[in-house]
Amino acid sequence: QSALTQPASVSGSPGQSITISCTGTSSDVDSYVSWYQQHPGKAPKLIIYSVSKRPSGVSNRFSGSQSGNTASLTISGLQAEDEADYYCSSYKSTSTLFGGGTKLTVL
Amino acid sequence: QVQLVESGGGVVQPGRSLRLSCAASGFTFSRYGMHWVRQAPGKGLEWVAVIRYDGSNEYYADSVKGRFTISRDNAENTLYLQMNSLRTEDTAVYYCAKEGSYAVTSFDCWGQGTLVTVSS
Numbered sequence: 001q002s003a004l005t006q007p008a009s010v011s012g013s014p015g016q017s018i019t020i021s022c023t024g025t026s027s028d029v030d031s032y033v034s035w036y037q038q039h040p041g042k043a044p045k046l047i048i049y050s051v052s053k054r055p056s057g058v059s060n061r062f063s064g065s066q067s068g069n070t071a072s073l074t075i076s077g078l079q080a081e082d083e084a085d086y087y088c089s090s091y092k093s094t095s096t097l098f099g100g101g102t103k104l105t106v107l
Numbered sequence: 108q109v110q111l112v113e114s115g116g117g118v119v120q121p122g123r124s125l126r127l128s129c130a131a132s133g134f135t136f137s138r139y140g141m142h143w144v145r146q147a148p149g150k151g152l153e154w155v156a157v158i159r160y161d162g163s164n165e166y167y168a169d170s171v172k173g174r175f176t177i178s179r180d181n182a183e184n185t186l187y188l189q190m191n192s193l194r195t196e197d198t199a200v201y202y203c204a205k206e207g208s209y210a211v212t213s214f215d216c217w218g219q220g221t222l223v224t225v226s227s
Binding site: 032034036038043044045046049050053055085087089091094095096097098099100101 | 142144151152153154157166168202207209210211212213214215217218219220
């Protein structure tokens with residue numbers, strides 16, 4: 001069982017905003033949280049690193065934040081192409097933890 | 108562009124061995140730590156192993172420790188995963204991933220994955 005807990009599913013309508021949470025212990029949810037997007041049959045793609053930084057080329061509709069033991073991914077202005085699985089991760093010096101993943105459905 | 112291409116997957120019986128490869132291109136391979144991450148059918152991501160940029164250190168998930176070995180050949184820009192004593196629960200798509208250019212705490216490039224099926 002993952003030490004990072006995510007909701008199994010979230011949904012939203014086009015144009016709306018949604019937030020996916022990632023909860024763990026204080027040692028698991030720190031400044032090294034990343035988020036990945038994975039479409040069916042595809043490799044994961046990095047969309048947020050170091051809690052809130054976006055790699056070059058990632059839409060500014062994706063944003064990350066952290067409060068206490070919970071990291072969050074917010075997607076604003078939902079689009080059909082955002083429908084995918086999303087995973088949080090936490091880096092440790094000798095391992096990496098992944099959350100269980102959240103399936104986002106765009107209604 | 109940065110590219111990772113895995114190979115070596117297939118169907119193998121429990122208890123047997125398999126070696127995966129990951130060919131890297133488009134970046135200076137010898138400067139980055141590299142990881143293996145797997146995904147069982149219909150399941151989430153599971154980190155498997157990491158090797159430092161110079162091969163000086165390796166770390167493994169408890170689920171594979173003592174059975175899997177990660178290695179690299181910086182001259183050939185290739186990452187490997189030697190998998191021994193395979194179990195049915197090792198069935199998964201195996202991805203190689205590069206540590207981030209701006210944050211080693213993330214994976215900024217992933218291969219397309221190679222499927223390993225452990226079955227009798």
